[in-house]
Structures are given as structure tokens and as C-alpha cells.
Amino acid sequence: MSQRKGRIGILTAGGDCAGLNAVIAAAVNYGSRLGYEFVGFRRGFEGVLSPMAFQILTHADVRGISHLGGSFLHTTNRGRFGGKKGAGDSNQIPEEILEEARHNLASINVDGLIVIGGDGSLSAALQLAERGVRVIGVPKTIDNDLAATDQTFGFSTALGVAVDALDRVHTTATSHDRVLFVEVMGRHTGWIALKAGLAGGADAILVPEFPFDIDDLVRFLRDRKAEGKGSAVIVVAEGAVVDGKRSYEAGSASEVRFAGVTNRIMHLVEQLAPDEFEMRATVVGHIQRGGTPNARDRNLARAYGVGAIDALERGEDQVMVSLHGQEIITVPMAEAVSRLKAVGQDTLEYSTARKLGVFVH
Structure with missing residues (x-):
């Protein structure tokens, strides 16, 4: 010894x-x-x-x-x-x-x-x-x-959980011609959303690094519908920036909690396009952290x-x-600890998704 x-x-x-x-x-x-x-x-x-x-x-x-x-x-x-x-x-x-x-x-x-x-x-x-x-x-x-x-x-385990969730929602999205949002973790960076979205065949991927306007998302969904694609699967990172704003949970003084971004997106879409899209949301949440x-x-x-x-x-x-x-x-x-690693336009999955027609913002 x-x-x-x-x-x-x-x-x-x-x-x-x-x-x-x-x-x-x-x-x-x-x-x-x-x-x-x-x-x-x-x-x-x-x-x-x-x-x-x-x-x-x-x-x-x-x-x-x-x-x-x-x-x-x-x-x-x-x-x-x-x-x-x-x-x-x-x-x-x-x-x-x-x-x-x-x-x-x-x-x-x-x-x-x-x-x-x-x-x-x-x-x-x-x-x-x-x-x-x-x-x-x-x-x-x-x-x-x-x-x-x-x-x-x-990261690898969390990514697998997110991909599995996407694989499962595709069938119900197409069966009902629904727009299904899958919210995953990612407060300041969108690595889970981007990599899971590409692997899971998402039609749109919304990440914190690239703020987007809700008008652009509505236009994307309308174009799909005009092409005969009534359903869509959209991955949303919890820290996504919509119309210049992040979504926070109120009443948490000790730490920032990102919450509600998907519901906010759905509300804004409904305001701009009343009754045009049947939408549902799934928040994967802490399932990504747990398990084997x-x-x-x-x-x-x-x-x-x-x-x-x-x-x-x-x-x-x-x-x-x-x-x-x-x-x-x-x-x-x-x-x-001096800086975070962010998704960039030179990221392989980002460029691949864009070339495949995925709405990545």
C-alpha cells in the first residue's frame, strides 16, 4: 500500500x-x-x-x-x-x-x-x-x-434525451398538422438546441446567440403551410431572445431563472396569426439532467x-x-471561467442546418 x-x-x-x-x-x-x-x-x-x-x-x-x-x-x-x-x-x-x-x-x-x-x-x-x-x-x-x-x-446524455423527445413529437405533429415546440435547457448558449434540433430533424431551432423577430417565424410557418406542410417541430432553448427580450421567471431574487419563453412565443404567434396554427408545447426540463x-x-x-x-x-x-x-x-x-463557448455561424451544425432549410435563429 x-x-x-x-x-x-x-x-x-x-x-x-x-x-x-x-x-x-x-x-x-x-x-x-x-x-x-x-x-x-x-x-x-x-x-x-x-x-x-x-x-x-x-x-x-x-x-x-x-x-x-x-x-x-x-x-x-x-x-x-x-x-x-x-x-x-x-x-x-x-x-x-x-x-x-x-x-x-x-x-x-x-x-x-x-x-x-x-x-x-x-x-x-x-x-x-x-x-x-x-x-x-x-x-x-x-x-x-x-x-x-x-x-x-x-452534455452527451442531455443531448440524447432531447433528441429522443424530438423523435417522439414528430409523429403527433404530423398526425394532427400541429406546430409543436420542444423547449430544452440552454440559458446563454444553444448547444443542446442546435445539436438536438439537427439530429432530431427539427424544422426550426431558436437559440440565445441569434435573437429573432416573431414576424420572421410567422412568415416561415406560413411559407411551410403554403407548401403543404401543415406541421412543424420547433426546438427552443430556454434563453432564446424573442423580439429583443428574454423570458424570466418572476420572484427569484437569488438567481436568474429562465422560464416561459415557449409560451410567450406561442402567444405572440397567435396574436399575429389568429387561429392559423394549432400549437402545443413540451418542456423537456430537468429530465435532461437526470438518469443514467x-x-x-x-x-x-x-x-x-x-x-x-x-x-x-x-x-x-x-x-x-x-x-x-x-x-x-x-x-x-x-x-x-472567463468566457462562455457560444454557437457561431461557423459552427458545423449551424451551417448544415441552414443549408437544409432549417429556420435557425
């Missing part, structure tokens, strides 16, 4: 997604072989704050969890560490909270912290790192919008877990593990 090298903390922060448990299991199994001891903090950063909530993690504790959805350590995108309110927000954590977290980690001899999260969670982790806590980040978001990595785990990770996400998550331990072995700090081609590398955490 290897000599003990140090105690490493692990936590999952922000929204859940498929593959979290695979990261934890890979890090613990690989790191234990190298001589590290592991502590798992429950409910993200809240487990680091008083009262602390943690458990020692061994091979036995993580056996058989890699194929399970969610996080067996639990997670939260609320709490005293807060959550990123929107793209570009500073998400500044109060100094007394950061100091409490630093003190608590030192009190139980944690030598390094693996934080599994998206841009908001890693922004918070960076602030903790700047106060002396050694931090390694693991990129997690179903939106696949972190620019510093080729792909985030959780597919093979792609399991393998990527495991590679990230191993990569985090390799970064610790090399003595690195304030870095995020990243997929670059066929390699797991590390990038500065500050760079990783």
Missing part, C-alpha cells in the same frame, strides 16, 4: 448532471492507489461551511456508483456560496464566508480540493483558491458552454477524475482539467 500523501476533498456544486458519480469514483479509486485519502463534502460548498458535513471516501464507498445519475454527495446551486446569476456576473463571495471555508478545510487537514462544477461554481472555487486553498476544477455542465474544454460531461449517464459521459467523467488526480500529482493549483482532442490537459481556472 502506498504511503499516505495527503487528504483531498471532493465536492459537487451547481446543478446535477449525468456523470458526477463517475468523476468521484475515478478520482477516489485512482488517488487511493497513489496514497491519497479522500473526504467528500455534502451539498457542495455548504458542506465545507459550519456546520460541516463530510465523510471519508474509500474504494468501498464509491463502488458501483459510476453508472448512477445525480451526485451521491448531493449538490446545491444555492446557499452561502451563492450561484452565478448570469453571464458576466461577478458572483463575489463575501470575505467572511471564504475565510470560514478556508479555516474549516485547514482544521480537518485537507491538502487540496477537487471542485466539480460549471462556470459559476468554478468562479466561486477560484475565489477560495486565491485565499490559499489548493483547488483543481472539473468542468461540469449539460450546456457544454465552457470555452476552455472541448466538451463537458453531462451514457457511455460517452461515463468515460469522459472518469477521464476527468483521473486527470484531476494527475494534476495534484504534478503539484498544480488553480487549474481546471480539460479535454483537448484526445488528451486531458489543464488550463488556468481563471481562463476557464
Whole structure:
């Protein structure tokens, strides 16, 4: 057995997604072989704050969890560490909270912290790192919008769920000559909507990166109807910008919640074209986050877990593990959270969809 090298903390922060448990299991199994001891903090950063909530993690504790959805350590995108309110927000954590977290980690001899999260969670982790806590980040978001990595785990599974939903609504759309809207996640970027829409044969794809006027959508639907195509399937990212506006849920002061965009689009279409189209909406919602990770996400998550331990072995700090081609590398955490990866007109799926006559805006 290897000599003990140090105690490493692990936590999952922000929204859940498929593959979290695979990261934890890979890090613990690989790191234990190298001589590290592991502590798992429950409910993200809240487990680091008083009262602390943690458990020692061994091979036995993580056996058989890699194929399970969610996080067996639990997670939260609320709490005293807060959550990123929107793209570009500073998400500044109060100094007394950061100091409490630093003190608590030192009190139980944690030598390094693996934080599994998206841009908001890693922004918070960076602030903790700047106060002396050694931090390694693991990129997690179903939106696949972190620019510093080729792909985030959780995205592939969420994409598959969205494609399955599209495959199912096509038949009812054509059977009833209806316009069916399928709303998927994607607050600031439209990767799920775009890739699912192309794969699932959508007739229109509405993403946050390309604001559109409702007049153009109505014109598109009328042209289809004139061509004898009475049905249409439209994918809508929850952050789509309609007539210059996003749709928010009222009464959520602690975080931005995007909600209601599809209902708003349907209302506007009905105003411009009364009784011309029979419309229905399906919101895929949190089904995209939950359930068993597919093979792609399991393998990527495991590679990230191993990569985090390799970064610790090399003595690195304030870095995020990243997929670059066929390699797991590390990038500065500050760079990783500095910008989002947005859909552009040069994106392969965008240009392909446009050439196939799909309304992409």
C-alpha cells in the first residue's frame, strides 16, 4: 500500500448532471492507489461551511456508483456560496464566508480540493483558491458552454434525451398538422438546441446567440403551410431572445431563472396569426439532467477524475482539467471561467442546418 500523501476533498456544486458519480469514483479509486485519502463534502460548498458535513471516501464507498445519475454527495446551486446569476456576473463571495471555508478545510487537514462544477461554481472555487486553498476544477455542465474544454460531461446524455423527445413529437405533429415546440435547457448558449434540433430533424431551432423577430417565424410557418406542410417541430432553448427580450421567471431574487419563453412565443404567434396554427408545447426540463449517464459521459467523467488526480500529482493549483482532442490537459481556472463557448455561424451544425432549410435563429 502506498504511503499516505495527503487528504483531498471532493465536492459537487451547481446543478446535477449525468456523470458526477463517475468523476468521484475515478478520482477516489485512482488517488487511493497513489496514497491519497479522500473526504467528500455534502451539498457542495455548504458542506465545507459550519456546520460541516463530510465523510471519508474509500474504494468501498464509491463502488458501483459510476453508472448512477445525480451526485451521491448531493449538490446545491444555492446557499452561502451563492450561484452565478448570469453571464458576466461577478458572483463575489463575501470575505467572511471564504475565510470560514478556508479555516474549516485547514482544521480537518485537507491538502487540496477537487471542485466539480460549471462556470459559476468554478468562479466561486477560484475565489477560495486565491485565499490559499489548493483547488483543481472539473468542468461540469449539460450546456457544454465552457470555452476552455472541448466538451463537458453531462452534455452527451442531455443531448440524447432531447433528441429522443424530438423523435417522439414528430409523429403527433404530423398526425394532427400541429406546430409543436420542444423547449430544452440552454440559458446563454444553444448547444443542446442546435445539436438536438439537427439530429432530431427539427424544422426550426431558436437559440440565445441569434435573437429573432416573431414576424420572421410567422412568415416561415406560413411559407411551410403554403407548401403543404401543415406541421412543424420547433426546438427552443430556454434563453432564446424573442423580439429583443428574454423570458424570466418572476420572484427569484437569488438567481436568474429562465422560464416561459415557449409560451410567450406561442402567444405572440397567435396574436399575429389568429387561429392559423394549432400549437402545443413540451418542456423537456430537468429530465435532461437526470438518469443514467451514457457511455460517452461515463468515460469522459472518469477521464476527468483521473486527470484531476494527475494534476495534484504534478503539484498544480488553480487549474481546471480539460479535454483537448484526445488528451486531458489543464488550463488556468481563471481562463476557464472567463468566457462562455457560444454557437457561431461557423459552427458545423449551424451551417448544415441552414443549408437544409432549417429556420435557425
